[in-house]
Amino acid sequence: MEIFCTRSGCSRPQNYFADLDDSATLKTIQQKYCTACGMPLILVGRYLPLKLLGKGGFGAAFLARDRYTPGMRRCVVKQFQPSGTLTQTQLQIAQQLFEREAEVLEELGNQHDQIPNLYAFFELTVPSLQPNRQDKFFYLVQEYIDGKNLEEELQEKGKFSASEVVALLQGILPVLQFIHEHGSIHRDIKPSNIMRHRNGRLYLLDFGAVKQVTTAVSIKGSTGIYSQGYAPPEQMSGGNVYPSTDLYALAVTAVILLTGKEPAELFDAYNNRWNWRTNANVPSAIADILDRMLLVTPNQRFQSASEVLSAIASATTPPPVSPPPPRTAKAVPYSNQPLSRQPTFSTLELVAGAGLSGFEGGLLGITIYELLNSLPITLAVTAFILGILIFAQTRRWLDIKDLLILIGVTLAIILFLPASPNGQTISSILLVALVTGAAAIAFTALFRLIYKLLSLIF
Numbered sequence: 001m002e003i004f005c006t007r008s009g010c011s012r013p014q015n016y017f018a019d020l021d022d023s024a025t026l027k028t029i030q031q032k033y034c035t036a037c038g039m040p041l042i043l044v045g046r047y048l049p050l051k052l053l054g055k056g057g058f059g060a061a062f063l064a065r066d067r068y069t070p071g072m073r074r075c076v077v078k079q080f081q082p083s084g085t086l087t088q089t090q091l092q093i094a095q096q097l098f099e100r101e102a103e104v105l106e107e108l109g110n111q112h113d114q115i116p117n118l119y120a121f122f123e124l125t126v127p128s129l130q131p132n133r134q135d136k137f138f139y140l141v142q143e144y145i146d147g148k149n150l151e152e153e154l155q156e157k158g159k160f161s162a163s164e165v166v167a168l169l170q171g172i173l174p175v176l177q178f179i180h181e182h183g184s185i186h187r188d189i190k191p192s193n194i195m196r197h198r199n200g201r202l203y204l205l206d207f208g209a210v211k212q213v214t215t216a217v218s219i220k221g222s223t224g225i226y227s228q229g230y231a232p233p234e235q236m237s238g239g240n241v242y243p244s245t246d247l248y249a250l251a252v253t254a255v256i257l258l259t260g261k262e263p264a265e266l267f268d269a270y271n272n273r274w275n276w277r278t279n280a281n282v283p284s285a286i287a288d289i290l291d292r293m294l295l296v297t298p299n300q301r302f303q304s305a306s307e308v309l310s311a312i313a314s315a316t317t318p319p320p321v322s323p324p325p326p327r328t329a330k331a332v333p334y335s336n337q338p339l340s341r342q343p344t345f346s347t348l349e350l351v352a353g354a355g356l357s358g359f360e361g362g363l364l365g366i367t368i369y370e371l372l373n374s375l376p377i378t379l380a381v382t383a384f385i386l387g388i389l390i391f392a393q394t395r396r397w398l399d400i401k402d403l404l405i406l407i408g409v410t411l412a413i414i415l416f417l418p419a420s421p422n423g424q425t426i427s428s429i430l431l432v433a434l435v436t437g438a439a440a441i442a443f444t445a446l447f448r449l450i451y452k453l454l455s456l457i458f
């Protein structure tokens with residue numbers, strides 16, 4: 001098994017121990033020492049640093065394993081390694097900040113699932129590389145986030161889209177809101193301090209620069225307490241910091257991810273403002289929100305993370321679709337035709353109705369004429385009965401079946417009548433009835449045609 005030496009000046013930090021490949025030995029062994037510098041490698045007898053993750057402002061971060069957990073849990077060991085150029089006072093303050101990170105992680109990490117948990121915080125005193133001296137090291141062990149930070153994502157996949165950045169803001173702003181509500185300001189928001197776990201969850205890292213809103217300590221410059229380009233003017237000048245200080249840095253992070261450029265390339269120092277819009281394709285409502293977060297004067301920015309979240313929600317919610325008008329007869333124009341209660345008839349029904357009515361009219365006419373022997377009375381009575389028949393059909397009181405019954409009844413009457421005084425035979429009666437029926441069909445068809453032509457014209 002390979003163990004990484006955490007002494008910053010070690011000439012050969014990688015150490016290989018074959019006996020540690022055996023899990024029983026790994027669990028029981030007391031300690032192992034760096035073959036190059038003699039540094040104890042198993043930190044507090046428990047944590048085994050495996051590789052260097054990176055070096056930051058105050059120290060280095062190592063991927064490690066916790067041998068006191070059944071699955072040899074992975075964790076991150078951060079070691080306090082301030083630069084050698086710090087004055088004694090700066091060194092003291094830097095150390096306080098490292099301790100502060102541990103406190104914040106302990107307080108906030110265990111309460112929020114987007115902040116790594118704190119597992120341990122301890123110091124080690126070991127023999128120095130220089131004779132007769134001791135070196136003091138501070139360690140902080142925290143939850144390992146298995147993923148990539150956004151700086152790495154930017155390098156690998158290039159610029160972020162507007163929707164990816166909106167998702168990032170929506171993922172990180174609630175964490176900022178939480179931190180601010182707990183009286184702290186992160187003060188070091190930047191792409192490398194935001195990690196995306198393999199499962200997609202975003203984490204906020206590196207609470208070394210966190211400052212309580214009420215304290216007036218101001219540290220700047222060589223301690224690397226802020227990241228150049230991401231920190232707003234009030235932080236750069238060592239003044240008080242506010243929730244909007246973090247919002248500014250988050251907006252810088254957003255425009256860096258959107259444009260793939262460095263902060264110095266996007267900040268227009270002559271006009272003292274950010275000039276990034278031409279380098280990214282972002283809906284203006286979202287760009288306006290970022291620009292407001294990027295204002296130089298803190299009180300002109302959004303004052304809280306939740307304010308930004310609400311602004312994003314309004315900018316990304318599509319306008320409400322107006323509800324359909326109430327379904328009144330007036331508002332539902334299914335047809336241009338005026339609403340009618342009249343039943344509609346198919347052409348077949350019309351033709352059959354007309355033909356049978358005409359046929360019935362002919363039979364009636366003959367029957368009445370045979371009975372009364374008066375043409376005017378026959379015409380009047382027949383027209384009257386026919387009118388009733390036609391009206392009854394338009395109302396659907398009578399249908400084709402009823403007409404056939406009527407015709408049968410009329411024919412029966414004719415057959416039972418005494419011999420025709422006018423000498424009509426049954427065949428001539430039927431012939432007349434057929435002619436009147438055909439005439440009725442022709443008349444109806446003509447009427448329909450005229451009606452259609454008139455509707456087309458008007």
Ligand SMILES: Nc1ncnc2c1ncn2[C@@H]1O[C@H](COP(=O)(O)OP(=O)(O)OP(=O)(O)O)[C@@H](O)[C@H]1O
Pocket residue numbers: 053054055056057058059060061076078116142143144145146147149188192193195205206224
């Ligand atoms: N909890 C963690 N899980 C996984 N990786 C981490 C974790 N904390 C830090 N890292 C990674 O370790 C590396 C070093 O982190 P560190 O915080 O020490 O420095 P930095 O963020 O790169 O620099 P600075 O301290 O200047 O902000 C970074 O690549 C970071 O992504």
